[in-house]
Amino acid sequence: MTAEPSAPVIAELAGVTKSYPGGVHALRGVDLAVARGDLLAIVGPSGSGKSTMLHLIGTLDRPTTGAVRVAGHDVAALSDRELSALRSRHLGFVFQHFHLAPGVTALDNVADGLLYTGAGRRARRERAAAALDRVGLGHRLGHRPAELSGGEQQRVAVARAVAGDPALLLADEPTGNLDSAAGADVLAVLAGLHAAGTTIALITHDAEIAGWCRRQVRLRDGLVVDGHDHDDRGPVALLRGAGR
Ligand code: ADP
Numbered sequence: 001m002t003a004e005p006s007a008p009v010i011a012e013l014a015g016v017t018k019s020y021p022g023g024v025h026a027l028r029g030v031d032l033a034v035a036r037g038d039l040l041a042i043v044g045p046s047g048s049g050k051s052t053m054l055h056l057i058g059t060l061d062r063p064t065t066g067a068v069r070v071a072g073h074d075v076a077a078l079s080d081r082e083l084s085a086l087r088s089r090h091l092g093f094v095f096q097h098f099h100l101a102p103g104v105t106a107l108d109n110v111a112d113g114l115l116y117t118g119a120g121r122r123a124r125r126e127r128a129a130a131a132l133d134r135v136g137l138g139h140r141l142g143h144r145p146a147e148l149s150g151g152e153q154q155r156v157a158v159a160r161a162v163a164g165d166p167a168l169l170l171a172d173e174p175t176g177n178l179d180s181a182a183g184a185d186v187l188a189v190l191a192g193l194h195a196a197g198t199t200i201a202l203i204t205h206d207a208e209i210a211g212w213c214r215r216q217v218r219l220r221d222g223l224v225v226d227g228h229d230h231d232d233r234g235p236v237a238l239l240r241g242a243g244r
C-alpha cells in the first residue's frame with residue numbers, strides 16, 4: 001500500500017532543532033513528513049540523532065526550536081496532559097527492551113494499555129485478545145513475560161502498541177535485542193500490520209531491515225543527509241524477506 005502523494009501527513013517536523021543541556025546539538029534543523037501508509041526506516045550512526053527524532057515525533061519530548069505536528073496538532077500549543085492524550089489516541093510505541101509489566105499476563109499487559117479508552121475491563125480484554133491474535137500469540141494470553149521468549153515478549157509489546165489502532169507506530173530498534181529468527185518473526189508481524197494499513201516509522205542499525213522499508217531517512221550529526229523511496233519494496237517484500 002503505497003502512500004498517495006496527497007495522503008494526509010500524520011507527523012511532521014519543520015525546521016526542528018533539539019539541544020540538550022551541556023550544549024549537545026542532537027538535531028540541527030530537520031524537516032520530515034510521515035504520510036499515512038509510510039513504512040519508514042530511520043538510519044544513521046550512533047549519536048546521529050535517531051532516537052531524539054523518534055522521541056520528538058512521538059511527542060515524548062519537545063523541540064528546542066521548530067515545529068512538530070502530530071495528527072494535525074501543533075505540539076507546542078498542547079499542555080502535557082493534552083500531549084499524553086494525543087499519544088494515547090494516535091501513537092503506539094515499541095522499544096528495544098520490551099517494557100512489559102513483569103508478573104502480569106500477556107492479555108493484561110495489552111489490556112492495561114487501553115485504560116485511556118475508558119472501556120470496561122471486559123471490552124479491553126476482548127480488544128487485547130484480538131491484538132494478541134494479530135501478532136500470532138492468541139495461544140499465549142495467560143503467559144507472563146518470564147514464561148515467554150524474547151521474540152514473543154516483543155510481539156506482546158507490539159500488540160500493546162497497536163491494540164488501540166494508532167495512526168502511527170513508532171519503533172526504536174524493535175529487533176535489536178533479539179536473535180535473527182525471533183527478529184524475523186517480529187518483522188513479519190510489523191510487515192503484516194503495515195500491509196493491513198498501519199503507518200510505521202522504525203529506527204534500525206540493520207541495513208537489511210532498512211532496505212526492506214519503502215522509505216529511508218539517514219541522519220548524520222543531527223541532519224538528514226539522505227531520504228529516498230524504494231518504489232518496488234514494501235510489506236510484501238518484507239514478508240518474503242522475513243521468511244513468511
Ligand atoms: P542515536 O539515536 O542516533 O544514537 P541520539 O538521538 O540518542 O542518537 O543522541 C544524539 C546526541 O544527543 C548524542 O550526542 C547523545 O549523546 C545526545 N543525547 C541524547 N539524549 C540526551 C540527553 N537526554 N541529554 C544529553 N544528551 C543527550
